[in-house]
Amino acid sequence: MFDLATSKVHDEARQGEAYAPFENDPNVYTKRFYIESYGCQMNFSDSEIVASILAGEGFGATRNYEEADLILLNTCSIREKAEQTVRKRLTEFKKLKKQRPSTLIGVLGCMAERLKAKLLEEEKLVDIVVGPDAYRTLPGLIQEADGGHKAVNVLLSREETYADISPVRLNSNGITAFVSIMRGCNNMCSFCVVPFTRGRERSRDAHSIVKECRELFENGYKEVTLLGQNVDSYYWIPSNDSDHKTGSEGAVSFAMLLEMVALISPDLRVRFSTSHPKDITDDVLHTMAKYENICKYIHLPLQSGSTRVLQLMNRSYTREWYMARVDRIREILPDCGISSDIIAGFCTETEEDHQETLSLMSYAKYDMSYMFFYSERPGTLAQRRYKDDIPDEVKKRRLQEIVELQNKLSLESNLKDVGKTFKVLIESDSKRNDQDWMGRNSQNKVVVFPKGNKAHKPGDYVWVRVKECTQATLLGELI
Numbered sequence: 485m486f487d488l489a490t491s492k493v494h495d496e497a498r499q500g501e502a503y504a505p506f507e508n509d510p511n512v513y514t515k516r517f518y519i520e521s522y523g524c525q526m527n528f529s530d531s532e533i534v535a536s537i538l539a540g541e542g543f544g545a546t547r548n549y550e551e552a553d554l555i556l557l558n559t560c561s562i563r564e565k566a567e568q569t570v571r572k573r574l575t576e577f578k579k580l581k582k583q584r585p586s587t588l589i590g591v592l593g594c595m596a597e598r599l600k601a602k603l604l605e606e607e608k609l610v611d612i613v614v615g616p617d618a619y620r621t622l623p624g625l626i627q628e629a630d631g632g633h634k635a636v637n638v639l640l641s642r643e644e645t646y647a648d649i650s651p652v653r654l655n656s657n658g659i660t661a662f663v664s665i666m667r668g669c670n671n672m673c674s675f676c677v678v679p680f681t682r683g684r685e686r687s688r689d690a691h692s693i694v695k696e697c698r699e700l701f702e703n704g705y706k707e708v709t710l711l712g713q714n715v716d717s718y719y720w721i722p723s724n725d726s727d728h729k730t731g732s733e734g735a736v737s738f739a740m741l742l743e744m745v746a747l748i749s750p751d752l753r754v755r756f757s758t759s760h761p762k763d764i765t766d767d768v769l770h771t772m773a774k775y776e777n778i779c780k781y782i783h784l785p786l787q788s789g790s791t792r793v794l795q796l797m798n799r800s801y802t803r804e805w806y807m808a809r810v811d812r813i814r815e816i817l818p819d820c821g822i823s824s825d826i827i828a829g830f831c832t833e834t835e836e837d838h839q840e841t842l843s844l845m846s847y848a849k850y851d852m853s854y855m856f857f858y859s860e861r862p863g864t865l866a867q868r869r870y871k872d873d874i875p876d877e878v879k880k881r882r883l884q885e886i887v888e889l890q891n892k893l894s895l896e897s898n899l900k901d902v903g904k905t906f907k908v909l910i911e912s913d914s915k916r917n918d919q920d921w922m923g924r925n926s927q928n929k930v931v932v933f934p935k936g937n938k939a940h941k942p943g944d945y946v947w948v949r950v951k952e953c954t955q956a957t958l959l960g961e962l963i
């Protein structure tokens with residue numbers, strides 16, 4: 485369900501998720517760490533890098549924070565609400581810290597980067613503050629904190645991509661995995677704190693990405709999602725002559741990277757997120773069309789349907805440009821799913837601007853959207869330049885209208901799939917009934933169907949005919 489009080493955040497179900505101990509881990513650990521992740525998928529992926537660094541220091545994961553020697557919160561700053569959630573969570577560790585003062589508490593990620601040492605002053609029980617580019621220094625910081633000193637490292641880097649660190653897959657279903665391909669963002673959308681908390685954009689070594697994806701496939705994974713704030717601006721240039729050469733000058737674009745990963749195996753599905761409407765190229769669309777295993781699904785955040793508001797947001801595209809991109813996607817990839825991010829009530833937004841957002845949503849026929857009301861963030865261009873002048877009730881009413889329209893569009897999109905047959909990758913038992921499988925089709929729609937008497941398992945591809953649907957799910961039968 486959509487919660488108007490909180491507004492929807494990426495993958496609501498996973499917010500604050502604690503990781504399970506590593507699966508089939510033969511190591512015996514003397515120390516335990518507990519980690520919770522908030523915010524976007526990038527943070528969840530970073531927590532797996534942190535887990536890998538900590539494993540090297542003899543720390544094993546626990547799901548019970550009461551038995552942990554080290555408690556970490558990997559935080560998000562994207563909206564004020566996200567930060568409030570973390571602050572509230574921190575207060576819940578107070579009792580434990582009193583009983584066991586030796587337990588170290590660390591704040592990682594965007595909130596650490598935004599507030600820096602101020603976080604130590606404001607939240608007395610915090611011992612360690614680490615920004616997203618400083619995770620390699622965690623062992624030293626833990627040692628410092630063990631010695632009774634507060635430890636901070638929030639240095640941002642122009643090079644760090646953690647390319648050589650093999651993430652420890654935590655809480656994994658063993659079928660789908662996220663692979664970070666770049667870090668930071670250079671876009672400076674006026675509402676957004678990310679360029680300040682995650683630094684300049686940099687692309688990870690293409691060969692290390694392909695290696696990680698290949699290893700995942702060899703270990704039974706069937707789907708990888710390539711992650712970046714703006715994947716279309718991925719561009720990796722080998723640093724010296726000894727690097728492998730790809731393309732005319734050895735440089736790798738996002739379209740080329742997609743192809744390299746798709747070629748690992750036709751049985752490995754490839755997804756990616758997030759695309760920026762100003763940067764997504766026809767090359768990428770043609771590469772998607774060329775390979776069956778590159779999923780036909782694009783997350784193409786709109787933010788606003790009004791050219792005037794888009795300009796204030798510094799999004800670098802117009803309403804017409806966005807519509808032309810949607811047309812091009814439909815032309816090259818007729819069966820492609822499209823989803824979006826939308827912000828209601830940005831500074832100066834009029835009723836007409838809002839209506840333009842609604843009409844563009846109908847034009848694009850989104851299958852799904854993440855919808856938010858505008859939350860002013862300290863230090864951003866919008867906070868410095870514009871007044872947050874839309875009253876909360878208006879923001880919420882507009883958001884409600886956006887949500888209602890999206891619900892209608894999602895249902896219409898699903899109804900069109902009734903009677904069609906899809907190739908589905910089985911991920912797990914259905915949440916509601918363990919007699920049903922849950923999987924996804926190429927368009928990223930959730931498909932639920934009875935297991936029947938067939939001996940399928942998670943990771944299998946099956947063909948499913950859709951018999952009926954809800955707004956969120958396609959319900960079908962095996963064929």
Ligand code: SAM
Pocket residue numbers: 524562563675676677678712713714758759760785787825826827856857858859860861
């Ligand atoms: N890089 C991605 C892009 O440009 O589409 C998205 C990154 S951001 C983590 C995810 C979404 O959060 C954005 O697309 C935007 O809709 C929303 N968002 C970012 N800043 C916000 C703010 N200040 N208030 C409300 N929503 C915000």
Ligand code: SF4
Pocket residue numbers: 669670671672673676677678679713714760
């Ligand atoms: Fe933020 Fe814009 Fe960068 Fe996305 S593209 S992370 S919204 S600045």
